[in-house]
Amino acid sequence: MSNLETRPDEVECRSGDEQVGTVEILPPREVPLGGPRAMRVRRTLPQRSRSLIGAWCFVDHYGPDQVAESxxxxxxxxxxxxxxxxxxxxxxxxxxxxxxxxxxxxxxGEVNLMTGGRGISHSEVSTPGTTELHGAQLWVALPDADRHTAPAFAHHVPTAVRVDGVDGAPGLEARVFVGSLLGSTSPVDTFTPLLGAELLLEPGATVRIPVDGTFEHGVLVDRGAVSVGPVGGAGERAGWSELAYVAPGATALELTTYDEGARLLLLGGPPFGEAIVMWWNFVGRTHEEVVAYRAEWQAQVTAGGDAVVGDSQDVADGRFGVVVGDHLPPIPAPEMPNARLKERR
Structure with a gap:
């Protein structure tokens, strides 16, 4: 998904240092993607208090939206x-x-993972038969050693894994779309260790999930509410569209639902350890690099000045290539902010 904000955040990101197993609740902010009838998403990464969870650098949660209205x-x-x-x-x-x-x-229930690497372009359009749209769009920052890799695409359909609750309590069903959890491993390639899974918890469930103690974790609540914490530690309640952050050091997470059960996304990875500069749809390392990416994209999609080319097939095949089979006008980049892209931790 594109970040269609006309004034995107100026973000230089670093991982923070927290006490072992600390839990922090990150509220979402609502962001419109485009014009008056545009989709609205609830964004929990990046934000001022936290920019990354592992290499996860962008979390948008949207819907359920009725397509006839949105x-x-x-x-x-x-x-x-x-x-x-x-x-x-x-x-x-x-x-x-x-x-x-x-x-x-x-x-x-099917993951699509696209590697942007040194540069890619793509489009996303809901199909004519779609009446309701509901999901999450997530971005992963590539480490410096791999960020100029060739663009690529992968698809995977994870198998559901059943987990029983504690002491006979109701349990959960998990689908692991990135990394490994509960004996299930996704085959899609990532460039840092990562975890991404959908968890469906029954009403009144209490479940303990073994996790990698070197990872920091995020629990995004799509439906219901859940108490999140390290086993043996204090839990914090996360409600709809909130993201519960758990600092590294926890080797197992305890999740407890209430009367209605919950649907969650569990994300994780070791602290990224690198600063990134993220603006619009670009992840780079410096202000100057992002400015250069923007200029290259504009050079591809403009002709004779500032007029955007009306057919993506007419776009020059530069760093970002041409979206094969798409005839929508490509999206021009917003103007850069007047100030340098600022550091944000």
Whole structure:
């Protein structure tokens, strides 16, 4: 998904240092993607108090939206650098096209992972048969050693894993779409150790999940509410669309639901350990690098000045390539802010 904000945040990101197993609740902020009828998303990463969880650097949660009211998703060709995008749906269907020739559908319970690397462009459009759209769009920052890798695309359908609750309590069902958890491993490639899984917890569940103690974790609540904490430590209640952050050091997480159960996304990874500069759809390392990426994208999508080319097939095949089979006008980059991109920790 593109970040369609006309004044994107100026972000230089670093991982923080917290006490072992500390739990912090990160509230979302609502962001409109585009014009008056545009989709609205709830964003929990990045924000002022925290910019990354492992290499996860961007978390947007959207829906359930009725397409007849919201207009659905229609994101024309746009660029990415230095990241991977992870698309996960709960309801609906999205058509994905990109400049490496991929034409694929994003469906509930199936992960699409796109590697932007040195540069890619893609489009995302909800299908005509989609009446409700509901899901999450996640970005992963690539480490410096791998951020200029070739662009690529991967798809995986994870198998559900059942976990019983503590002392006979109700349990959960998990689908691991990135990394490994509960004996299930996703085959999609990442460039740092990562975890991404959907968890469906029954009403009144109390479940203990073994996790990697070197990871920091985030629990995004899609439905219901849940108490999140390290086993043996204090839990914190996370409600709808909130992100519960758990600092490294916990070797098991305890999740407890209330009357209605919950659906969660569990994200994790070791602290990233590198500063990144993230603006619009670019992840780089310096202000100057991001400015250069923007200039290259604009050079591809403009002709004879500032007029955007009306057909993506007419766009010059530069760093970001051409989205194969898409005829929507590509999205021009917003203007850079007047000040340097600021450091943010």
């Amino acid at each position: 207009g659905g998703m229609s994101v024309a060709p746009h660029p990415h650098t230095g990241l991977q995008t992870v698309s996960w749906l709960f309801t609906g269907e999205i058509e994905h096209r990109d400049s490496v020739g991929t034409h694929a559908m994003v469906r509930p």
